Amino acid sequence: MNRTHTPTAQGSRRAEEMVLGVLPRSVKAHVAKRSSEANLIVGNQLLRIEWLSEGSLGGVRRFLASQRASPDIVVTRLLSPGAREALSDAGIGWVDETGAAEIAVGSIVVSRTGRTPKPVAPRNRWTPAVIAVAEALLCGTRATVAATGVVTGLSAGTCTNALRILSSLGLLEADAERGRRSARRVSDQDRLLAAYARAVETLPAPITLEVGVAWRDPVAGLVETGSKWSKVKVRWASTGAAAASVIAPYLTTVMSTEVYVEADTIVGLAAIAAGAGLRPIDGGRLTLRRFPTVTVSRLAEEVDGLQVAPWPRVYVDLRRSGVRGEEAAEHLREVVRAR
DSSP: OOOSOOOOHHHHHHHHHHHHHHSOTTSOEEEOOTTSSOSEEETTEEEOEEEOSOOSHHHHHHHHHHOSSOOSEEEESOOOHHHHHHHHHTTOEEEETTSOEEEEETTEEEEEOOOOOOOOOOSSOOOHHHHHHHHHHHTTOOSSHHHHHHHHOOOHHHHHHHHHHHHHTTSEEOSOSSSGGGOOEESOHHHHHHHHHHHHHHSOOOOEEEEOOOOSSHHHHHHHHHHHHHHTTOOEEEEHHHHHHHHSOOOSOOOOEEEEESOSSHHHHHHHHHHTTOOBOTTOSEEEEEOSSHHHHHTOEEETTEEEOOHHHHHHHHHTTHHHHHHHHHHHHHHHHHO
């Protein structure tokens, strides 16, 4: 067997330790010699293990597409539900840092649920301003202070700092430090999207309000309700499944709808709902949220009559809604990239 992907020595050791950590104590296992084709030897079974830097569904799909000979086990920090399902469908075992694992290789069978991870803030703090600038870049804005300032409405100093942070994370690059070739650009759109998504997902949950609706067609109902807000100058933008259904249709049914509106408190959300004749109700099919960044508000646009949030935010919100949501998010990414 030829190894088609060689992780860093640190990543390899980390992966081996994590696999050893989920095996039953009664199992005899040891790290293979570096010259071996395997990473671990468990009993008489040789195991090839790969460290995966990104545990999203998209990351796993790209990993699988790049492999000529699949490993026995993939290890990463955190695997999403969709990523776990994709690996299982490919016949590859997996382990992540929550302690969850699914391994079935020869006589080795391990199934562990793990612990729900606590959100951890990224090392380089992704402030709302940094996230807003990242959203603008993902939507095609040039990585300059002037361009990001125009799109986001943020000050030159704030945009400068945000671009500096993104550069320090290796998400922006330039051909030279000074001069004509010093202009920054996004080094890898998928890496920026993955980093942005992780940052958004670690932020505290925003304030939300669920309201009752009796729509037969959620998208048409949202268009009608949104027109009432627009008449009184309330800014709003749909996200999640409803927004994706007009940007990049994938899901056959939209069960619930999510909307960003201009409000900073629950009272403000309730007032906006009341303005459209809606009342709060637990489990309501329409969820109102405050705009998370200035970019989401400023870059919202109308598609087929529906006001929608910028696609990177829709992508992140889809990923929160389970395996089918992850699949819809990856479809959205592919559709946008193909344009």
